[in-house]
Amino acid sequence: MKSDDRAIGIFDSGLGGLTILKEVRKILPKENIIYFGDTAHVPYGSKSKETVTTYSLDIASFLESKKVKMILIACNTASALSLEAVKKHIKVPVLGVITPGAKRAAAASKNKKILVLGTESTVKSQAYPKHIKQIDKTVDTAQRACPLFVPIIEEGLLEGNITDAAIRHYLEPAKIFKADTVILGCTHYPVIKKRIARIFGKNVTLVDSAQEIAKETKSLLTKNACLKTSGKAKVHIYASDSPDRFAKLSARIIGGKIPKVRIKKLNI
Amino acid sequence: MKSDDRAIGIFDSGLGGLTILKEVRKILPKENIIYFGDTAHVPYGSKSKETVTTYSLDIASFLESKKVKMILIACNTASALSLEAVKKHIKVPVLGVITPGAKRAAAASKNKKILVLGTESTVKSQAYPKHIKQIDKTVDTAQRACPLFVPIIEEGLLEGNITDAAIRHYLEPAKIFKADTVILGCTHYPVIKKRIARIFGKNVTLVDSAQEIAKETKSLLTKNACLKTSGKAKVHIYASDSPDRFAKLSARIIGGKIPKVRIKKLNI
Numbered sequence: 001m002k003s004d005d006r007a008i009g010i011f012d013s014g015l016g017g018l019t020i021l022k023e024v025r026k027i028l029p030k031e032n033i034i035y036f037g038d039t040a041h042v043p044y045g046s047k048s049k050e051t052v053t054t055y056s057l058d059i060a061s062f063l064e065s066k067k068v069k070m071i072l073i074a075c076n077t078a079s080a081l082s083l084e085a086v087k088k089h090i091k092v093p094v095l096g097v098i099t100p101g102a103k104r105a106a107a108a109s110k111n112k113k114i115l116v117l118g119t120e121s122t123v124k125s126q127a128y129p130k131h132i133k134q135i136d137k138t139v140d141t142a143q144r145a146c147p148l149f150v151p152i153i154e155e156g157l158l159e160g161n162i163t164d165a166a167i168r169h170y171l172e173p174a175k176i177f178k179a180d181t182v183i184l185g186c187t188h189y190p191v192i193k194k195r196i197a198r199i200f201g202k203n204v205t206l207v208d209s210a211q212e213i214a215k216e217t218k219s220l221l222t223k224n225a226c227l228k229t230s231g232k233a234k235v236h237i238y239a240s241d242s243p244d245r246f247a248k249l250s251a252r253i254i255g256g257k258i259p260k261v262r263i264k265k266l267n268i
Numbered sequence: 269m270k271s272d273d274r275a276i277g278i279f280d281s282g283l284g285g286l287t288i289l290k291e292v293r294k295i296l297p298k299e300n301i302i303y304f305g306d307t308a309h310v311p312y313g314s315k316s317k318e319t320v321t322t323y324s325l326d327i328a329s330f331l332e333s334k335k336v337k338m339i340l341i342a343c344n345t346a347s348a349l350s351l352e353a354v355k356k357h358i359k360v361p362v363l364g365v366i367t368p369g370a371k372r373a374a375a376a377s378k379n380k381k382i383l384v385l386g387t388e389s390t391v392k393s394q395a396y397p398k399h400i401k402q403i404d405k406t407v408d409t410a411q412r413a414c415p416l417f418v419p420i421i422e423e424g425l426l427e428g429n430i431t432d433a434a435i436r437h438y439l440e441p442a443k444i445f446k447a448d449t450v451i452l453g454c455t456h457y458p459v460i461k462k463r464i465a466r467i468f469g470k471n472v473t474l475v476d477s478a479q480e481i482a483k484e485t486k487s488l489l490t491k492n493a494c495l496k497t498s499g500k501a502k503v504h505i506y507a508s509d510s511p512d513r514f515a516k517l518s519a520r521i522i523g524g525k526i527p528k529v530r531i532k533k534l535n536i
Contacts, residue, residue, distance in 0.1 A: 040319050041309060046422070048510035051308050120513075148430065151419035154314070161433040162416065169430055242316035245388075265319075 003229040007032035007236070008217065009063030009071040011056075014042035014154055015246065016188035017074025018253045020097070023214035024072070025233070028221070032234045034066050037250075040240035040266065043150045044077040045119020045186070052121065056082040058266045060090050062238075068092060069226050072213060076101075076186045077119050080127035093220060100212035101183050102131035106139055108205045109181040115174055116143045117196075118185035119150065128185055142177040146170040146186075153188045156249050163192060171199045184208040191253055238264040271497040275300035275504070276485065277331030277339040279324075282310035282422055283514065284456035285342025286521045288365070291482035292340070293501070296489070300502045302334050305518075308508035308534065311418045312345040313387020313454065320389065324350040326534045328358050330506075336360060337494050340481060344369075344454045345387050348395035361488060368484055369451050369477035370399035374407055376473045377449040383442055384411045385464075386453035387418065396453055410445040414438040414454075421456045424517050431460060439467045452476040459521055506532040 008028075010021055014037050021035050036059050038044075044052050056078045063071055070093045073079045073086065079096030087094045105114050116128040122145075129141040148166045157163050182204055184190055190208040197206055221227045236259065239246045243261035250258050276296075278289055282305050289303050304327050306312075312320050324346045331339055338361045341347045341354065347364030355362045373382045384396040390413075397409040416434045425431050450472055452458055458476040465474055489495045504527065507514045511529035518526050 040315060042314075043419075046513065047308060051509045147423050148416075148419055148425075151311075151416055155415050157416075157437075160437070162430060162437055165429040165433040169425075169428070241319045245314065 001225060001227070001229060003231065004069060004226040005032060005228050005231065006067055006069035007034045009034050009036070009066065009068035010074045011036040011038065011059045011063065011071070012075040012187060013038050013044040013077065015249055015253055016150070016186060018250050019187050019190045019208070020072060020074040020210045020213055022254050023210040024217055027214050027218055030228045030231065030233050032228060033236070034063060034068060035235070035237045036063060036264070037237070037239045037246060038266070039243070039246055042154065043119070044075060045121050045150055046147060047121060049081040049121070052078055053082040053085045055266070056086050057089050060086045062264060064090055064092065070095065070217070070220065072217060073097065074187050076122045080122045080125040095213060095216055095220065097187065097209040097213050098127045098131055100216055101185060101207055101209035102128055102135060104209070104212050105181045105183045105207045106132055106135040108207060109139060111178070111180045112139045113177060113179040114139055114141050115177055115179035115182045116141060116185045117146050117182060117189060118143065120145045120147050122185055128183060142174065142179065144170055144174040149192065150186065150188050153191050154249070156252070158192055159195065163195060167192070167195055167199055171196065175200070179204065181205045181207060235259050237261045240264060240266050269493055269495070269497060271499065272337060272494040273300060273496050273499065274335055274337035275302045277302050277304070277334065277336035278342045279304040279306065279327045279331065279339070280343040280455060281306050281312040281345065283517055283521055284418070284454060286518050287455050287458045287476070288340060288342040288478045288481060290522050291478040292485055295482050295486055298496045298499065298501050300496060301504070302331060302336060303503070303505045304331060304532070305505070305507045305514060306534070307511070307514055310422065311387070312343060313389050313418055314415060315389060317349040317389070320346055321350040321353045323534070324354050325357050328354045330532060332358055332360065338363070338485070338488065340485060341365065342455050344390045348390045348393040361492070363481060363484055363488065365455065365477040365481050366395045366399055368480035369453060369475055370396055370403060372477070372480050373449050373451045373475045374400055374403040376475060377407060379446070379448045380407045381445060381447040382407055382409050383445055383447035383450045384409060384453045385414050385450060385457060386411065388413045388415050390453055396451060410442065410447065412438055412442040417460065418454065418456050421459050422517070424520070426460055427463065431463060435460070435463055435467055439464065443468070447472065449473045449475060503527050505529045508532060508534050
């Protein structure tokens with residue numbers, strides 16, 4: 001099979017999608033990747049469908065101009081609000097994070113109660129409850145918006161009093177629903193997964209879609225005969241605004257050295 | 269004197285500038301006001317000079333198209349990074365919030381130690397220390413960036429554990445500087461002024477520039493013979509993204525009913 005050296009394009013509002021980049025690199029270590037963090041517009045989670053879609057289309061066009069072979073929308077808000085629009089707009093295959101997360105949670109839940117944690121806009125979109133219902137009609141879903149988690153993580157406060165106060169504030173009231181499965185419905189949230197796990201205890205499964213979407217990516221590239229089979233992987237990282245903090249924090253999220261962050265201003 | 273019915277234009281990244289709108293209305297109750305909250309790009313405080321300036325110029329052009337008689341940049345980050353650029357770009361007078369706050373703090377401090385609280389970008393710009401030095405060379409200035417205050421306030425958490433944890437996190441270490449005067453160098457911060465005051469105690473003066481810039485606005489309009497002297501005031505509020513939360517929270521900040529929020533998409 002001929003090696004397909006075109007890169008995989010991944011984008012997010014900021015740092016969160018790096019949790020997905022990390023999983024993709026684990027199971028597809030030879031693939032070239034172009035990552036785009038929209039730091040000029042972060043956060044997406046409190047913004048409207050129209051605004052988030054405008055940003056998403058602009059980024060997808062940039063990735064297409066870089067001749068990527070597929071695009072991962074590594075942001076739950078953008079996946080919930082803009083996946084269909086990006087699919088229409090772009091010729092290469094596009095994957096979002098909602099479906100993989102919903103599938104895995106539906107498979108994991110025994111008491112048929114799933115709690116979805118996400119941004120305001122993801123929650124408002126009802127994307128997770130709708131998808132879960134399509135997979136299994138008997139599952140009952142509750143949602144909880146946690147709007148401060150993204151700014152707290154982007155600020156690098158991965159532990160400490162503020163983080164714990166925010167976790168308690170959003171999650172304590174949600175325990176009443178007694179879900180046995182909790183979807184971390186925002187790609188930032190796995191960064192504070194251990195502290196979230198403490199609130200729910202050992203009997204609750206936390207689902208993050210990073211591993212699942214990485215597996216889907218591999219299946220898709222295999223099916224389409226688009227795997228890169230030889231040569232060293234190149235990872236290019238772009239941000240739409242000043243990359244100082246981005247560079248520092250992304251090293252913490254990915255764990256280890258990350259490549260130089262390039263600036264790419266968007267048109268919007 | 270002929271009544272000048274053109275509106276005063278005020279803009280901010282989001283809700284914070286409403287603290288200034290409120291003060292302007294107190295001392296200039298007849299003036300028409302057009303307020304613009306850039307909710308599609310909020311927050312500004314972690315973004316670069318170039319990006320904040322692009323947003324500021326676009327908003328200023330919109331306000332100019334509405335034939336305002338002057339523009340108040342009711343945002344410390346935009347004032348610190350973009351005042352000069354907006355002044356060059358716009359024909360009507362433009363006021364920022366840095367100079368009034370610096371003046372008032374320099375006049376208030378007896379031990380000549382001023383602490384500036386602000387966003388990351390305001391702090392990095394050194395705008396306050398530079399201005400204070402120009403007013404009084406003997407004053408010693410320290411700065412503390414408090415990046416989570418804006419998302420916490422925009423989220424409506426004006427009290428409670430998260431707010432208090434964040435206040436302690438940022439401000440306890442800053443007390444070592446022993447300033448007798450603290451500048452609330454972000455127009456959002458007055459919204460949690462009482463809780464900030466608790467940390468510093470009674471002997472510390474908290475300066476917010478809202479009253480000062482309102483006074484400067486009145487002086488400027490008087491000097492230029494541009495006061496509106498008759499008729500009822502009209503206040504128009506625009507936001508660049510979905511105004512649901514904006515409308516709810518702005519009522520809390522201004523205290524009382526606010527006019528309908530209109531959406532005005534920016535070109536960027």
